[in-house]
Amino acid sequence: MIDALQNIFAAILILVGSGFALTASIGLIRLPDLYTRMHAASKAGTLGSCVMLIALAVYSDELSITTRALGGVVFFLLTAPVSSHLLAKTAHASGLSLWGGSVVDDYAARGQSNTADRLNVGP
Amino acid sequence: MTAAIFLDWSLNIALGVLSLSLLLAVARVVIGPTLPDRVLALDMLAAVAIGFIAVLGIRTGHALYADIAIALGLVGFLATVAFARFILQRHTIEEEKVE
Numbered sequence: 001m002i003d004a005l006q007n008i009f010a011a012i013l014i015l016v017g018s019g020f021a022l023t024a025s026i027g028l029i030r031l032p033d034l035y036t037r038m039h040a041a042s043k044a045g046t047l048g049s050c051v052m053l054i055a056l057a058v059y060s061d062e063l064s065i066t067t068r069a070l071g072g073v074v075f076f077l078l079t080a081p082v083s084s085h086l087l088a089k090t091a092h093a094s095g096l097s098l099w100g101g102s103v104v105d106d107y108a109a110r111g112q113s114n115t116a117d118r119l120n121v122g123p
Numbered sequence: 124m125t126a127a128i129f130l131d132w133s134l135n136i137a138l139g140v141l142s143l144s145l146l147l148a149v150a151r152v153v154i155g156p157t158l159p160d161r162v163l164a165l166d167m168l169a170a171v172a173i174g175f176i177a178v179l180g181i182r183t184g185h186a187l188y189a190d191i192a193i194a195l196g197l198v199g200f201l202a203t204v205a206f207a208r209f210i211l212q213r214h215t216i217e218e219e220k221v222e
Binding site: 003004005007008010011012014015017018019021022024025026028029034037038041042045046048049052053055056059060062064065068069071072075076079080082083084086087089090091093094095096 | 125126127129130132133134136137140141143144145147148150151157159160162163164166167170171173174177178180181186188189190192193196197199200203204206207208210211213214
């Protein structure tokens with residue numbers, strides 16, 4: 001009974017996670033500029049792989065594999081926003097323009113565009 | 124339909140869907156007009172590969188795959204950060220040349 005429940009939960013989580021990954025990839029292809037693509041890839045993509053790691057944790061019977069998979073989820077949830085935020089800030093500082101349909105650009109409004117040394121990440 | 128057969132089918136479907144999303148991310152790496160686009164697509168590629176590894180871990184039952192997923196996540200994060208620093212430095216060097 002527990003085995004069957006584990007299998008069903010893992011199967012549902014795997015299907016949901018792969019659906020999120022496919023959504024993120026379609027967004028990566030279809031969206032118009034870097035910042036909107038980043039919105040798709042860093043949210044839906046991270047959620048997809050985290051859900052699939054949770055499926056591995058649910059399916060496995062050993063405690064060590066479960067804790068490792070959950071540790072991977074925590075690590076991934078911590079690092080994905082940091083890396084995508086750094087990439088977006090760098091792209092904006094190096095002058096990559098927004099899509100024409102964008103409504104607001106807070107960095108440019110604060111006069112911080114094109115000033116790399118304001119980032120405090122200089123060499 | 125028993126639960127094991129359902130799991131088997133969903134693992135096969137997930138492998139197909141993940142292959143499709145890997146292909147789409149590779150297409151963005153190839154056609155991406157700027158370097159940050161390509162870096163973002165590589166980041167996405169690492170994320171999809173982690174999902175792939177989780178599916179393979181369930182399918183084969185090997186315990187090592189969770190470790191591989193953590194190591195791949197670490198490498199993807201460090202690669203993205205290094206690429207971001209590289210883009211920033213390249214931009215500042217070009218600015219100095221213009222001045």
